[in-house]
Amino acid sequence: MTQTTANEAPSETGEASSREWDADSLGRRFEEVRGHTEALAAPLSPEDQTVQSMPDVSPTKWHRAHVTWFFETFLLAEAEQGFAPFQDKYWFLFNSYYETLGPRYARPDRGLVTRPGAHEVGDYRANVDARVRELVDTLDGGSLEKLTPIIELGFHHEQQHQELLLMDIKHVLSRNPLQPVYAGSPVERCEPDRLGWVEVEGGLVEVGHEGPGFSFDNEMPRHRQWLEPYRLADRLATNGEWLAFIADGGYERHELWLSDGWAKVRGEGWSAPLYWSEHDGVWFEHTLNGTWPVNPGLPVAHVSFYEAEAFATWSGKRLPTEAEWEHAVVTDGQGGQHGRDQQVVGNLADGGSFHPRPAQPAPAGSRLRQVHGDCWEWTSSAYHPYPGFHPPEGAIGEYNGKFMSNQMVLRGGCALTPAGHARASYRNFFPHGARWALSGVRLADGGAPA
Amino acid sequence: MTQTTANEAPSETGEASSREWDADSLGRRFEEVRGHTEALAAPLSPEDQTVQSMPDVSPTKWHRAHVTWFFETFLLAEAEQGFAPFQDKYWFLFNSYYETLGPRYARPDRGLVTRPGAHEVGDYRANVDARVRELVDTLDGGSLEKLTPIIELGFHHEQQHQELLLMDIKHVLSRNPLQPVYAGSPVERCEPDRLGWVEVEGGLVEVGHEGPGFSFDNEMPRHRQWLEPYRLADRLATNGEWLAFIADGGYERHELWLSDGWAKVRGEGWSAPLYWSEHDGVWFEHTLNGTWPVNPGLPVAHVSFYEAEAFATWSGKRLPTEAEWEHAVVTDGQGGQHGRDQQVVGNLADGGSFHPRPAQPAPAGSRLRQVHGDCWEWTSSAYHPYPGFHPPEGAIGEYNGKFMSNQMVLRGGCALTPAGHARASYRNFFPHGARWALSGVRLADGGAPA
Amino acid sequence: MTQTTANEAPSETGEASSREWDADSLGRRFEEVRGHTEALAAPLSPEDQTVQSMPDVSPTKWHRAHVTWFFETFLLAEAEQGFAPFQDKYWFLFNSYYETLGPRYARPDRGLVTRPGAHEVGDYRANVDARVRELVDTLDGGSLEKLTPIIELGFHHEQQHQELLLMDIKHVLSRNPLQPVYAGSPVERCEPDRLGWVEVEGGLVEVGHEGPGFSFDNEMPRHRQWLEPYRLADRLATNGEWLAFIADGGYERHELWLSDGWAKVRGEGWSAPLYWSEHDGVWFEHTLNGTWPVNPGLPVAHVSFYEAEAFATWSGKRLPTEAEWEHAVVTDGQGGQHGRDQQVVGNLADGGSFHPRPAQPAPAGSRLRQVHGDCWEWTSSAYHPYPGFHPPEGAIGEYNGKFMSNQMVLRGGCALTPAGHARASYRNFFPHGARWALSGVRLADGGAPA
């Protein structure tokens, strides 16, 4: 693989935007995205949709209402003639974290709110849907163009919450001794296949989003970074490898762990990934497909940064930086035109598996496998602003920027990520100890100064 | 009022039990009690029935399932031919606190269980209902007589949970900024009427249950106790009096409070009873009838023991002991034949008010008002075993005895107590700082050695 | 033993006070008490005197300063001509819990204050000592008489803190792996001797302090109480019996425990009394005499109310009420003239053992052994006000009354209690789970209605 900074790629130059929105396409995309949320919630009872199983989790019906509130607040309240809120108190109930918009219902208490119920949230959604479509249909071209960025942000925001909805309901259902199934069925037991390595030359590369196509503000600005030559595993680490890690005392050997991670291991009694439990010597895994014996051939999932890091140390390897990851993916031909929200290939939520699958061959012409989908991949990079980053003005400036501390970057998307929401420059982030995202491990090596 | 120890009352001697159960009456009572639970849950949505708003609270559907589990575990599992549980895991899910019966789902996590849903709990109830009726109808007389005590205990157990269900859903709904209404409507604003005092002679009195009629084990054995002459307020303390307490710095003057109570006032920021909130200088109260301005003529409700005690100190009075309360009520002719579960008069849950009402005249021939119903009345007595108390053998021995520490006794029943579940010897109990029971204050005076 | 209410005892009638204070005797007693505190602190280094090993514990030098502050605040500030505090900030630093006197240094932070050091606290003591003696010597008789109660309260207050000082330093030293010795040496290994029972008739008895001689306000008023016939063990429970309790699964059988106690056992991992630790199958006990193998013949010490209650249940017995205890001791001739602070006999701190000893024969004419000294004896009585109790006006009213909730009464004194500070009516009190007082168990039986 020859090192090529992505912005030298010919496809980058002189092209029109890959996506040119008009009222019609915006309206169709709006219905698509909104409908997908409802489809994800459909298998869930009113009771399922109500519960918050830990402070990080939000109830399904809260997600359904909050993404609706997002359109109501950032679009309708700005642009609708004679705007009046659907329900006064919803402003308060469904604001997630925007301090600029005033007080909010306390996040850890979202699961205490029984009304509006799942059905009434449906009414709220229908009302806002109708008003947004009306607005889009009646705006003149100039106004529409001005509002398109916030509408498009609304699409991606709702997609983020589609993934969160699945992550969260997975956690909710995990607390039930009846072991409920959300959807789908497990793959048959299989063994890990051979792990290969992809060499990357590095040098003075560019990372980050630029040009047409959607990205969040945190993916910009595109900037230069120096990378020594390195290599990446061509697939994710597997349950089989994780079982070997456990068997070799992985959770009992302090020398493999960061000090904070070791404190978690001892304090929380970690002895396996989240959702694993041992019965009569056999490890089982709670999944959205039900609870099944751990399948060695599947990617390991629901490990924290600390566990990923300890596993890498045990493996004699390390985690990649986010720049290494992005540069390798782009040069491997799997970033598309960088930053364009073209569809990427992988085991994403549209496939309906709702769980990682064994590694498939890389796309034609590429070498890295499982790049998009399956599991988010922990990197060794802190989630910090890119050089020159400035959040936008106003409430929307709180979307990403204020969370840039105490978190680590993950890359690649997972089996719960909506298609169209994964791209090479996408920066996901969670605290070091978080395990309820569908997070896994891709090993890296090299990268040291000669 | 002449002091008369209750067991000297003529009605006590030589009478048959006030209640003689047979298959028919047991069956009818069973349907009655079971049906009442479902009627109380009827206004509540599946979402309402799912939530646990604090560790002390249980979800409505949990209550509905747990009382069913009680009959299944203590009756069917003992006596049903070829017993098999409705669902294996329900044994684990719906055991409240019986260590003898093995591990249980953690109490503070009851609100995390979305399935069985409200409807499926209904299926569970219907199944157990049918099996219990079948059992009662087919048992021979001797077996029935042997099982009657546990069936009768099941009735009273379910009634206890009927009150808890209402207390708990009141707390759940209180966390909702939309201020939902459970049922009923408020009384019109009124002022407190004159508070009178009832003198009681005391002496060597008897308290506790004895003879026929149902009581819990903690009401026994009946025993002697010495009381100096004392007097009791003839009605409950009112919101009007509480507003005066607040206005006089009640929540700001340490000298009125026990040290532990003062720590609560400061630590929790108490400035009024639970469910009161101030808006633009007006106090509002969340009730099951909705949220309304505090009505001065109504009994104050949802105060802790600490608040009740501080209020009594501020009033220059004190709280009664439980013996003083019971003895006064019995000698006032409102205990019935002590220990018999005859109906007593008062604003209980069957009246459908679901909230305390202004004091009505005392029953004919009596002087104490609001004795049963309206609000539980804090006493100055620790919830300890009566002299000679021994809990029964087996799991059922955990029903009451093990909770006899760190709690204070309340007497009299409240507006959420089912009719038939209030009696003079009944000992309710809560920790000093608990406020989510419908608890109020009756003042006492005297009782000191001459 | 014939039941006799103590106030019928002939020695009670017509006697002058057992203690008539004048300037000379007050001055001598003052020096005695003050000197004893310094003697207790003498073996402790400046470092020892500084540390607070848990929020309940206070540093030695804090105790030394606080009792000095007590005389400065309640005596000198009231009566000294031209009073000026030794150091302004000491008012703030050494006020323990008197809200009436304004803000205080936070109790859990007492161990953070390094200055004044142990030596400077000595200077403070010397200064106040001189001023108090000067005051006592120069007051006219009327003024002296008026101040005598507060001076006498100061003596008893300082004695209370002498015991606390020892309790607290025992805890401090227990946290040191070097196992330091405070003083004294252990008794030789011995076995428990036979436990006998003392029958008490009961009836309408009187308890509480009355008449001349010192008592705290919480020992009054003397009042009547009804007791059914009962019996008390003639000695304390021993380590040998406790080892049998442990061996029989005492800390593993939920059915022996109150629910709150069981929560402590599980939550805190209790498996033996405080200060016991197991090494290679042998139990050791940290004492002020050093760390030694548990001696079966000694009274068990440092158990909580929960443990005492579970042990009693395991023994098929119960704990006595405080009225039973006091009445039995007085009728056994070991209360002296009730309420007079005459010396009682027992293994108290003046003996210098600083640890309980094996039971000795009862005093001539008595049958109960180990009544005073050795270990405080848990009762089954909540620490509540006696009927008719009212705390005094002013700051001194906070001395006892405000602590009358969530605590249980202990009786009898212990090996750390100063001679002259134990009496039949004395009410000590600690929360149910507290273990750092030198608390043990005397079993009771009977007392149930016939």
Added chain:
Amino acid sequence: MTQTTANEAPSETGEASSREWDADSLGRRFEEVRGHTEALAAPLSPEDQTVQSMPDVSPTKWHRAHVTWFFETFLLAEAEQGFAPFQDKYWFLFNSYYETLGPRYARPDRGLVTRPGAHEVGDYRANVDARVRELVDTLDGGSLEKLTPIIELGFHHEQQHQELLLMDIKHVLSRNPLQPVYAGSPVERCEPDRLGWVEVEGGLVEVGHEGPGFSFDNEMPRHRQWLEPYRLADRLATNGEWLAFIADGGYERHELWLSDGWAKVRGEGWSAPLYWSEHDGVWFEHTLNGTWPVNPGLPVAHVSFYEAEAFATWSGKRLPTEAEWEHAVVTDGQGGQHGRDQQVVGNLADGGSFHPRPAQPAPAGSRLRQVHGDCWEWTSSAYHPYPGFHPPEGAIGEYNGKFMSNQMVLRGGCALTPAGHARASYRNFFPHGARWALSGVRLADGGAPA
């Protein structure tokens, strides 16, 4: 300033080590370092030396013992003939965090250990001092050379603890309402002088230690990094500027803060730097020189990363990265031969001020002021391993590497840092919310892609 990567500097090439240790120089340096620790502890009483005012703080006498334990464990136990520990239990008591060496006394409980006292710790120090000197004097040349790295590490370890000792005792004394003084006196009130900016060209630069001279492992390996052109403030931010930040609502405007920082502001009630307190409208600052009105001309100190970041945002600027800081300092001629532990110039602990001072002119030929000493400077860089970093084998590998998460890098040293312990490549690190280090702010700007 022309960008020059430090390793191109001529002084770097072909030179011998700046420090060639022999037995004599090692011995002299050992005495120097060890003596300095004792000199710092000299003004502190035994009580001062005992207290741990929060879990992060260690008692003075613990520091004195722990650095001694370090030599005993890593040097004497390895190399001394017939080694026996001074005291068996000290191995347990004075191990800080080396899991490899077995269990340790719990860190948050270090303040509970009263013995060994301050004087006995002195005995321990004297014993180990003598044995180390004996060892150094008697080793043959080869052995000495082999041990020199660990001895030298011991010097730098002890210097780190010299700074910690001062940080910690400052916190201890801050909890005392008597406002004790450690040493020194404050500078006179002055105003901030003009803040200038130093431009740096950037490019492909090198950072990290290489070559002779001491560094910790975390300063290596030296590696390349790309920097866009940027500029740094030529002095630290001042109290005067911080007062303006406060006056402008700095602690009340959420939009200035990272989300985690805002949670701290609200949760901890931050309204000013640690050690500031307001009395009658005047801000005072607790310092080791006593408590004085905040001096506008002095560098602001004891701010967290969150505050530094919010202040930078408010200023329209940002914090520098650690690479920007190091590269600028080296190219400004203040790094010396990079990585050599030559003396750098600044207000360090040897000056005896024990507090930051107003900015002085830069050294001749340099433009950046206050580079070394005064205050540690927060950077925007997470404390992560440099590319290719591997901790050494064995217990000593725990020295730095395991702490590389959840912390931010600070650069430059402070007024509590020993002379000889500051250098351009030195990486200090603390959690985002830590404030008890002497940490301040140097603003940066630029650095964005063109």
